Amino acid sequence: MEITVSTAKQLRLTEEEFELIKQKLGRTPNFNELCAFSGMWSEHCSYKNSIKWLKTLPREGGRMLVKAGEENAGLMDIGDDLGVVFKIESHNHPSAIEPFQGAATGVGGIHRDIFTMGARPIAALNSLRFGSLNESKTQHLLAGVVHGIGHYGNCFGVPTVGGEIYFEDCYHTNPLVNAMSVGIVKAGKTISATAEGIGNPVFFVGSATGKDGIGGASFASADITAESAQELPAVQVGDPFQEKKLLEACLEVIQTGAVVGMQDMGAAGIICSTAEMSAKGNVGMRIDLDKVPTRQANMKTWELLLSESQERMLMVVEKGKEQLVLDVFEKWDLPCSEIGEVTGDGILRFYMHGQLDAELPAHELVLGGGAPQYERAFKEPDYFSKIQAFDPNTIPVPTDLRSVAEKLIQVPNIASKRAVYLQYDSMVGTGNSSTNAPTDAPVVWVKGTDKGLAVTTDCNSRYVFADPFKGAMIAVSEAARNIVCSGGLPLGVTNCLNFGNPYDPQVYFQFVQAIKGMGAACVKFDTPVTGGNVSFYNQSPDGAVYPTPTIGMVGLLENINQKMTLDFKQEGDVIFMIGSSRNDINSSEYLHKLSGVEFSPAPHFDLEEEYQLQQTIAGLIKNQLIRSAHDVSEGGLFTTLLESAFTGNLGFNVKAAKSEIRKDAYWFGEAQSRVVVSVATDQLEAFQSMIKGVPHEQLGSVTNGAVEVDGMDWGGISSWKDRYDTAIEQLLSGHESEHALSAL
Numbered sequence: 001m002e003i004t005v006s007t008a009k010q011l012r013l014t015e016e017e018f019e020l021i022k023q024k025l026g027r028t029p030n031f032n033e034l035c036a037f038s039g040m041w042s043e044h045c046s047y048k049n050s051i052k053w054l055k056t057l058p059r060e061g062g063r064m065l066v067k068a069g070e071e072n073a074g075l076m077d078i079g080d081d082l083g084v085v086f087k088i089e090s091h092n093h094p095s096a097i098e099p100f101q102g103a104a105t106g107v108g109g110i111h112r113d114i115f116t117m118g119a120r121p122i123a124a125l126n127s128l129r130f131g132s133l134n135e136s137k138t139q140h141l142l143a144g145v146v147h148g149i150g151h152y153g154n155c156f157g158v159p160t161v162g163g164e165i166y167f168e169d170c171y172h173t174n175p176l177v178n179a180m181s182v183g184i185v186k187a188g189k190t191i192s193a194t195a196e197g198i199g200n201p202v203f204f205v206g207s208a209t210g211k212d213g214i215g216g217a218s219f220a221s222a223d224i225t226a227e228s229a230q231e232l233p234a235v236q237v238g239d240p241f242q243e244k245k246l247l248e249a250c251l252e253v254i255q256t257g258a259v260v261g262m263q264d265m266g267a268a269g270i271i272c273s274t275a276e277m278s279a280k281g282n283v284g285m286r287i288d289l290d291k292v293p294t295r296q297a298n299m300k301t302w303e304l305l306l307s308e309s310q311e312r313m314l315m316v317v318e319k320g321k322e323q324l325v326l327d328v329f330e331k332w333d334l335p336c337s338e339i340g341e342v343t344g345d346g347i348l349r350f351y352m353h354g355q356l357d358a359e360l361p362a363h364e365l366v367l368g369g370g371a372p373q374y375e376r377a378f379k380e381p382d383y384f385s386k387i388q389a390f391d392p393n394t395i396p397v398p399t400d401l402r403s404v405a406e407k408l409i410q411v412p413n414i415a416s417k418r419a420v421y422l423q424y425d426s427m428v429g430t431g432n433s434s435t436n437a438p439t440d441a442p443v444v445w446v447k448g449t450d451k452g453l454a455v456t457t458d459c460n461s462r463y464v465f466a467d468p469f470k471g472a473m474i475a476v477s478e479a480a481r482n483i484v485c486s487g488g489l490p491l492g493v494t495n496c497l498n499f500g501n502p503y504d505p506q507v508y509f510q511f512v513q514a515i516k517g518m519g520a521a522c523v524k525f526d527t528p529v530t531g532g533n534v535s536f537y538n539q540s541p542d543g544a545v546y547p548t549p550t551i552g553m554v555g556l557l558e559n560i561n562q563k564m565t566l567d568f569k570q571e572g573d574v575i576f577m578i579g580s581s582r583n584d585i586n587s588s589e590y591l592h593k594l595s596g597v598e599f600s601p602a603p604h605f606d607l608e609e610e611y612q613l614q615q616t617i618a619g620l621i622k623n624q625l626i627r628s629a630h631d632v633s634e635g636g637l638f639t640t641l642l643e644s645a646f647t648g649n650l651g652f653n654v655k656a657a658k659s660e661i662r663k664d665a666y667w668f669g670e671a672q673s674r675v676v677v678s679v680a681t682d683q684l685e686a687f688q689s690m691i692k693g694v695p696h697e698q699l700g701s702v703t704n705g706a707v708e709v710d711g712m713d714w715g716g717i718s719s720w721k722d723r724y725d726t727a728i729e730q731l732l733s734g735h736e737s738e739h740a741l742s743a744l
Contacts (some may be wrong), residue, residue: 008034011035017041020372032301032358036360039267039305043536044267045268045371046371049374049376049508050534053512056516057515057529058529059528062491063492064528068531069368071190071192072264073086073113074086075185076554078556083190086114086182086492087113088457088552089110089496090498091109091178092176092178095145099145099147099175100145100147102144103144103152104238104240105148105237105238106148107124107152107179107238108238108243108311109310110179110181111124113181113266114181116191116313118189119183119190120183120184122184123442124179124181125160125182125457126149126177127178129165129548131173132167132172133412145175147423150424152240153425155240156243158181161426161442164459167413168546176498176538178550180455180494180496191259192280193261193276194261194277197260197318197319197342198344200341201319202274202285203315204292205313206312209292209304210307211307212309237309249334253325256324261281265313267308269307271348273313273314274287274314274348274362275360277314277316278348279363279365279368283346284347284349287340287350288340289304289351292339293337305350346363347360347362376503378512379505379509381506382506392586392600401667401709402712402714405638405714408635409720410724411727416724417728419732438566438567438647439566440456440629440631441482441488442486451557451559453488454482456482457479458550459549459551460634461545464510464547464602468509468511468517471514471602472517472518472521473518475550476521476551476553477605479493479551481631484555484614485566486629487557487562488556489557490525490554490555491556492527492528492554493518493527493529494552495533495550496532497534498535499514499544501536507544510547521607525611527553532552564621566629566647567647568627568647569680570627573627573681575641575678575702576697577637577674577677577696578675578677578696579673579674579696581656581671584670587603588636588668590668603669603672605673613674616694620677631674632672635670637668637676641676642720645717650704651704651708652702652703652707653706654700657699658697705717
């Protein structure tokens with residue numbers, strides 16, 4: 001077969017990249033080798049259009065134990081000879097085509113990144129974006145994704161403790177499915193994804209290899225079109241029970257001391273794990289592909305190299321200890337084959353039945369080695385002029401605020417997501433402490449200690465669309481705020497950067513500005529970026545999705561009893577808002593969903609103001625001066641008050657503290673850096689002494705269930721809770737759709 005530029009383009013390589021490959025090899029690659037470069041130089045594996053900007057993020061400091069990008073996931077010190085390992089990744093394109101398996105294998109893949117380092121996963125989170133819930137396609141995608149996440153997570157036995165779901169028209173074709181895993185590892189027990197020791201055997205462990213997932217990395221590095229459904233072989237198929245066995249076997253085999261290095265076979269499969277482990281160790285490998293266990297007969301070399309079949313690991317073992325490894329995997333009834341050995345020349349040689357089918361320098365394949373790095377052109381998006389032209393005075397202040405509030409809390413972005421989260425097992429493992437005591441960030445117990453981990457995923461992409469720099473700062477800040485409001489100290493960030501096509505200068509502008517904003521906020525909160533994922537090409541013929549830099553953050557509670565919940569506790573407690581109300585309805589759900597305004601600036605935000613707010617809240621919790629804390633976010637102040645009241649079926653009697661602010665902005669605006677707290681009357685004096693000089697507003701008091709706003713009776717809390725709890729379920733049941741969640 002003659003290899004030409006046309007062949008390279010069919011494999012999503014450019015003409016320039018094809019010439020670069022020939023230069024690096026000193027010859028024209030054969031088809032197997034070209035396939036290897038196609039997978040490894042895809043955006044998904046090489047970050048070729050993003051790495052230059054990613055390197056500007058704060059990647060050291062705080063409690064980091066390994067530098068960002070060094071291992072499969074971030075690792076931070078939490079004391080007592082323990083580390084927390086965490087990472088978030090996307091599975092957007094597969095979920096758009098086959099939502100159940102796309103989401104399920106996304107969950108499985110992120111958990112493998114955690115336990116391949118020797119850590120046991122203890123919590124899972126997700127961040128999901130879909131189109132309008134009125135669309136049958138959205139209902140189909142939502143049902144499939146939720147079923148996939150629930151099925152894999154529930155069977156695997158790791159609780160899904162938190163997450164977020166948004167519905168916006170721009171995600172109609174390109175849903176976003178971002179999955180996060182958090183695990184715990186003992187100091188000195190981590191395993192590196194590095195190949196070392198010339199002559200050491202290389203093992204393939206886990207499920208047999210099939211043709212599912214072939215070309216998945218390249219598939220994830222292209223826009224979705226009407227023809228994308230024909231690429232179903234690029235969607236992997238998962239088996240959570242097999243992964244559970246693989247988890248236990250991997251953690252057990254590490255204890256034998258036989259493992260030198262280990263890496264998950266994720267994107268780009270065998271070629272990726274062999275190349276990355278070899279390049280990191282400055283070694284090569286000889287691999288006999290005919291020794292790889294397969295599910296299908298007569299698989300070709302390029303298929304074996306690129307298959308992304310799930311639940312597989314590549315493992316380098318200390319020579320002489322092979323039997324220890326074989327015994328463990330035999331015990332767990334998992335395939336385990338010696339497929340090659342480590343060599344000293346940096347070259348990957350892949351044989352099939354004794355014939356050399358591919359010969360590649362490992363270093364030239366990988367990110368940080370020979371993979372190309374680009375810096376794309378960018379320019380301010382055209383739509384910014386529409387944002388700058390917005391005049392809030394054109395929006396009349398409604399006279400019936402109660403009616404507006406009733407509609408607002410039924411907007412899918414705000415309403416209860418219980419139709420979704422009830423399908424997730426949040427209690428398996430008995431570590432989730434937030435099940436019956438809700439917190440802004442779920443708090444998970446670190447067993448064997450008094451410690452807790454506060455974990456969260458956050459990003460309001462409408463804010464990022466309006467102002468990528470400020471919106472990304474807000475995403476980091478809200479994640480930190482949620483952790484602080486839960487009693488935790490923010491430790492570090494993992495990110496999942498979801499954007500459109502990087503070759504579009506206006507999309508790339510969003511990306512660059514979001515990176516800058518994220519970096520500024522991470523420096524301020526001393527939360528270094530431990531790693532993450534870039535997902536470009538979330539774009540269809542209708543355009544790109546909102547820029548969505550999802551922030552996964554982990555925080556530490558030295559004692560889980562420090563946990564602060566968000567719910568009001570007792571009638572008569574006094575309600576305060578720490579922070580300042582603003583005459584600001586920009587980018588709010590109220591403005592967008594109820595007033596139909598697509599283009600408006602991001603809401604008020606000041607990084608120093610946010611930092612001071614969080615310091616204040618942390619001090620109030622430490623000194624036990626407040627009984628609840630809940631940050632103001634989507635839906636504004638009134639929604640925050642309702643959410644604080646629902647758990648205990650309490651109510652509130654509140655009045656706007658600033659008459660000069662328009663009432664819709666006061667109750668429904670989304671200006672940042674605000675937290676609602678409740679204070680017991682016997683703590684009032686000490687509380688007011690501590691917040692002296694800190695911006696705050698006294699709103700009113702907790703009631704036994706009545707809701708009163710500005711002197712008007714707004715009914716009882718139960719009717720508000722019913723609207724909030726059932727809005728999404730009623731919306732789904734109101735459509736004749738076999739895909740409604742209720743049908744699952």
